[in-house]
Amino acid sequence: MTAIEIDGLGKEYGDLTALDGLDLSVETGEVYGFLGPNGAGKSTTINLLLGFLDPSSGSATVLGHDIERESRALRRRIGVLPEAFSPYERLTAREHVKYAADLKDVAVDPDVLLDRVGLTEDAWDRSAGGFSTGMEQRLALACALVGDPEVLILDEPSSGLDPRGMAELRELIREEAADGTTVFFSSHILSEVEAVCDRIGILVDGGLVAEGTIDELRDGTETHSPLDVRVDAVPEGFDLTDLDGVASMSVEDSTLSALVTDAGAKIEVIRRVDQVAEIRDVISEPASLEALFDRYANGDSAAEGMEDADGSSDDADGSTEEADAGSTEATA
Ligand SMILES: Nc1ncnc2c1ncn2[C@@H]1O[C@H](COP(=O)(O)OP(=O)(O)OP(=O)(O)O)[C@@H](O)[C@H]1O
Numbered sequence: 001m002t003a004i005e006i007d008g009l010g011k012e013y014g015d016l017t018a019l020d021g022l023d024l025s026v027e028t029g030e031v032y033g034f035l036g037p038n039g040a041g042k043s044t045t046i047n048l049l050l051g052f053l054d055p056s057s058g059s060a061t062v063l064g065h066d067i068e069r070e071s072r073a074l075r076r077r078i079g080v081l082p083e084a085f086s087p088y089e090r091l092t093a094r095e096h097v098k099y100a101a102d103l104k105d106v107a108v109d110p111d112v113l114l115d116r117v118g119l120t121e122d123a124w125d126r127s128a129g130g131f132s133t134g135m136e137q138r139l140a141l142a143c144a145l146v147g148d149p150e151v152l153i154l155d156e157p158s159s160g161l162d163p164r165g166m167a168e169l170r171e172l173i174r175e176e177a178a179d180g181t182t183v184f185f186s187s188h189i190l191s192e193v194e195a196v197c198d199r200i201g202i203l204v205d206g207g208l209v210a211e212g213t214i215d216e217l218r219d220g221t222e223t224h225s226p227l228d229v230r231v232d233a234v235p236e237g238f239d240l241t242d243l244d245g246v247a248s249m250s251v252e253d254s255t256l257s258a259l260v261t262d263a264g265a266k267i268e269v270i271r272r273v274d275q276v277a278e279i280r281d282v283i284s285e286p287a288s289l290e291a292l293f294d295r296y297a298n299g300d301s302a303a304e305g306m307e308d309a310d311g312s313s314d315d316a317d318g319s320t321e322e323a324d325a326g327s328t329e330a331t332a
Contacts, residue, residue, distance in 0.1 A: 003029075004024070004061075005060060006022050006045070006058070006060040007058055010022070011044050019044050020041075020207045024201055024208060026199075031177045031185075032185075032201065035297075041205075044206075049062055050153065051067050051072075051075070062078060065077075078149045078150065080153050092125050093110070096142075096143055101146050116145065117172070132160075133159075137157070151182045152184070153185070156185075156187060156188075158192055174196060183196075194214055200214065202296045224259035226283075226284075227257070227282070229257075229279060230254055230282075232254065232277055234254060243269065245262050246260055247261055
């Protein structure tokens with residue numbers, strides 16, 4: 001079943017098109033990462049879903065509720081962590097959670113939620129005016145969890161959190177997902193998205209440029225995976241960049257590092273090195289989501305052959321930033 005269905009959603013602010021006919025759907029129980037650079041339209045999308053903004057075109061439903069006509073009913077069933085949560089200075093943490101419960105007309109034990117988001121007990125009865133950014137973010141999360149929402153919509157949930165806070169947030173998202181909650185969250189922190197999301201959509205200039213599981217995004221595009229081969233000694237002038245699928249190579253001491261575009265190229269690299277040196281170690285890493293994101297979000301030419309979010313595919317022209325010699329045929 002679909003929890004979020006977005007159909008041709010558009011938003012214009014005067015002359016500026018912030019969202020350009022977005023189509024997207026999120027299944028019930030899915031954790032969907034909504035990625036994009038600054039100004040891509042992530043918050044605009046979320047604010048439209050919540051009924052805080054009116055669309056210029058298109059439509060959307062969340063849990064079957066139309067976002068324009070049924071936003072009140074909808075907001076009772078979902079939990080929201082807004083982009084710029086700003087607590088009421090004089091209310092304590094407990095009072096915030098109680099207030100959020102009143103708005104939804106549900107009963108809640110604030111202590112359970114405050115404990116769950118890792119706000120330490122000594123802060124529960126303190127005015128939120130003195131909270132650090134991380135504490136504010138934890139409080140916002142506690143408020144979002146009020147009423148055991150069926151859908152959680154989180155706009156940059158990790159902003160202000162330290163690494164421990166981010167790890168706890170990931171754990172919380174996993175627990176919610178295991179409980180059947182649909183989670184839709186925007187982020188530009190790729191490791192966070194990679195760690196918890198079932199699917200990712202990459203938004204650039206108000207439109208989705210790619211969508212899929214991490215593996216699909218990796219498989220459907222040409223990303224460069226690092227391959228390090230440590231040998232006894234690298235022969236003078238040794239070069240691999242004539243091999244298909246080797247985008248670049250460098251040598252440091254006795255380690256030869258290549259960026260390769262497919263698994264076949266890795267085997268070829270190892271064969272070639274084996275002919276000229278004694279291999280001591282091989283370290284092979286998958287392409288990072290970071291690199292993949294850069295290719296889409298920054299319009300890197302290697303991304304142009306990737307499968308688009310609508311399933312169509314452009315032609316790759318064969319050049320990449322680092323690659324003079326690498327084959328860059330699109331695999332999508
Ligand atoms: N109220 C507004 N009036 C005019 N332009 C706006 C308004 N809100 C957003 N925009 C513009 O719309 C575009 C999309 O902004 P939006 O905040 O949705 O992007 P975002 O992906 O959430 O960015 P960020 O990661 O920086 O929060 C940007 O160009 C932004 O400047």
